[in-house]
Amino acid sequence: MARPRSSGQSGPSQRQLRVGELIRRRLSDVLMKGDVHDPDLNRLSLTVGEVRTSPDLKVATAFVLPLGGRDREEALExxxxxxxxxxxxxxxxxxxxxxxxxxxxIDESFDRMDETRRLLAQPDVRRDIEE
Known part of the structure; x- marks a missing residue:
């Protein structure tokens, strides 16, 4: 039997993480192989960066990004x-x-990483980090 989670604990459970990763891999395979009967979707190259599941595992949110970051809205549609x-x-x-x-x-983690790199490259920030 699973242990109850304490009310102070936040974040996904190990089961949520494991199932999310399984869904991410499977969804990536389906999209890569073109197993969907929609030529418009099959022509897109999509990256599935992460899948987060609800605690009951009934909802999975996939964070995706089209190759090159273009046509984001079309990809979601x-x-x-x-x-x-x-x-x-x-x-x-x-x-x-x-x-x-x-x-x-849309997976915005790449945008956030680029912004973080840009901030860390600023001379005044680099100076503060090196001190």
């Missing part, structure tokens, strides 16, 4: 339009009691 088929394809490769509802968001 295509993913949303094919949500049902993607859900079925992802569920085929997983042994979960329920196929999670898929939600899609």
């Amino acid at each position: 295509l993913l949303d339009r094919n949500r049902g088929e993607l859900r079925r394809q992802v569920a085929k490769g997983l042994e979960l009691k329920f196929a999670p509802e898929l939600r899609f968001r």
Whole structure:
């Protein structure tokens, strides 16, 4: 039996992390192989950076980014339009009691990393770091 989580604990459980990673890999495979019957979606090259699951594992939010970061809105529209088929394809490769509802968001972690690098490269910041 699973231990109850303390109310002060935040962040995902080990199970959420494990299932999120399994969904990320499976979704990446489905998108890479073009297993969806939508030529518009299949022509896009998408990176699935992370998948976060709800505590009950019934909702999975996939953070995606099109190659080169262009056509973000179009990518989200295509993913949303094919949500049902993607859900079925992802569920085929997983042994979960329920196929999670898929939600899609743009992965902005690369943008944040670039901004952090830019900030750290500023002369006054570098000076403060080196002291």
